Amino acid sequence: MGRVIAIASQKGGVGKTTTTINLGACLAEGGQKVLIVDVDPQGNASSGLGINGNDQRFGVYEALIGPIDVNQAILPTPMKGLSIMTSGQRLSGAEVELVGMMARETRLRAVITSLREDYDFILVDCPPSLGLLTINALTAADSVLIPLQCEYLALEGLTQLISAIRLVQDHLNSSLRIEGVLLTMFDVRLNLAQQVVDEARKFFSDRVYKTVIPRSVRLGEAPSFGKPIVLYDAHSSGAERYRELAQEVLSHAGVIRAVTASVEAAAPVESGKVGVPQTGTVNSEVYVDQPEYGDQPDEVGQADSLTRPGGSEECIERPSAEVSKH
Numbered sequence: 001m002g003r004v005i006a007i008a009s010q011k012g013g014v015g016k017t018t019t020t021i022n023l024g025a026c027l028a029e030g031g032q033k034v035l036i037v038d039v040d041p042q043g044n045a046s047s048g049l050g051i052n053g054n055d056q057r058f059g060v061y062e063a064l065i066g067p068i069d070v071n072q073a074i075l076p077t078p079m080k081g082l083s084i085m086t087s088g089q090r091l092s093g094a095e096v097e098l099v100g101m102m103a104r105e106t107r108l109r110a111v112i113t114s115l116r117e118d119y120d121f122i123l124v125d126c127p128p129s130l131g132l133l134t135i136n137a138l139t140a141a142d143s144v145l146i147p148l149q150c151e152y153l154a155l156e157g158l159t160q161l162i163s164a165i166r167l168v169q170d171h172l173n174s175s176l177r178i179e180g181v182l183l184t185m186f187d188v189r190l191n192l193a194q195q196v197v198d199e200a201r202k203f204f205s206d207r208v209y210k211t212v213i214p215r216s217v218r219l220g221e222a223p224s225f226g227k228p229i230v231l232y233d234a235h236s237s238g239a240e241r242y243r244e245l246a247q248e249v250l251s252h253a254g255v256i257r258a259v260t261a262s263v264e265a266a267a268p269v270e271s272g273k274v275g276v277p278q279t280g281t282v283n284s285e286v287y288v289d290q291p292e293y294g295d296q297p298d299e300v301g302q303a304d305s306l307t308r309p310g311g312s313e314e315c316i317e318r319p320s321a322e323v324s325k326h
């Protein structure tokens with residue numbers, strides 16, 4: 001049964017699409033069967049894999065509005081083992097059309113549920129907003145991966161994203177977890193970039209991936225050739241880092257599967273309720289779950305202080321905490 005990871009942030013240009021494409025390609029390179037679902041009407045995940053979503057007869061829009069056989073909306077990509085459900089401009093209409101429809105927040109979940117058996121990973125590339133398309137993605141997902149760009153005001157806006165995640169947990173998808181926070185576009189020449197890394201590790205501790213994605217010309221160029229970095233420049237630093245990220249994601253998935261199996265073996269429970277350990281190291285290492293937020297109001301409070309007007313700079317300039325080695 002595939003794991004569904006939404007790559008989300010309401011900020012544009014933080015590396016959501018780059019991460020979706022390249023994490024997907026690196027998981028596929030390692031033998032996983034991966035589907036990317038491009039939920040951004042800009043269709044950048046589609047074009048970054050060499051496909052113009054506007055030219056396709058079927059894509060995410062048709063799958064959402066239906067009824068179609070969703071397999072018709074899935075295309076192969078230049079990367080073996082990596083498929084995509086494309087999007088194009090017509091998906092921007094869906095945000096409005098969905099408002100008046102039955103089950104408007106859960107339509108993507110219905111689409112993805114029917115595909116879970118066919119893939120090891122389903123990665124959902126979200127648009128830069130917290131509108132209905134992102135809510136659909138969070139409702140369909142097991143977990144959310146949050147890219148954080150290593151630049152000024154990087155942590156600003158996280159409170160809104162965390163609030164949206166909590167709302168979805170409360171009303172639509174109680175098993176949604178935070179998969180991890182990924183630091184992107186790290187520029188070794190900027191002191192500020194290191195400060196952002198330190199701040200992120202201080203606030204999110206081990207939920208921040210050890211892998212940090214560097215700012216790299218090759219990563220920026222690859223989409224214009226319609227290729228993931230592992231096909232465009234297999235030995236570049238960007239390719240190596242995204243391979244490392246894939247390993248981290250796989251090891252988290254391995255832990256989750258092992259825990260799920262042992263929970264099932266110990267005490268079979270209703271389907272949909274397994275794989276959500278509430279205690280133990282696995283919980284603290286891998287998940288941010290709702291009870292944890294409830295139990296630790298400070299955590300959200302800290303993130304809050306980061307978003308107060310004028311607060312972010314202050315936070316970033318505080319003496320840095322110990323940096324985890326990566």
Ligand SMILES: Nc1ncnc2c1ncn2[C@@H]1O[C@H](COP(=O)(O)OP(=O)(O)O)[C@@H](O)[C@H]1O
Nearest residue numbers: 012013014015016017018185214215216219220
């Ligand atoms: N690590 C990186 N190094 C250099 N350029 C990058 C990197 N990650 C993303 N980019 C470029 O930055 C821009 C925004 O990235 P993108 O992944 O599209 O962000 P988002 O999907 O969050 O809007 C794109 O032009 C992309 O090619």
Ligand SMILES: [Mg+2]
Nearest residue numbers: 016017040044
């Ligand atoms: Mg994008």
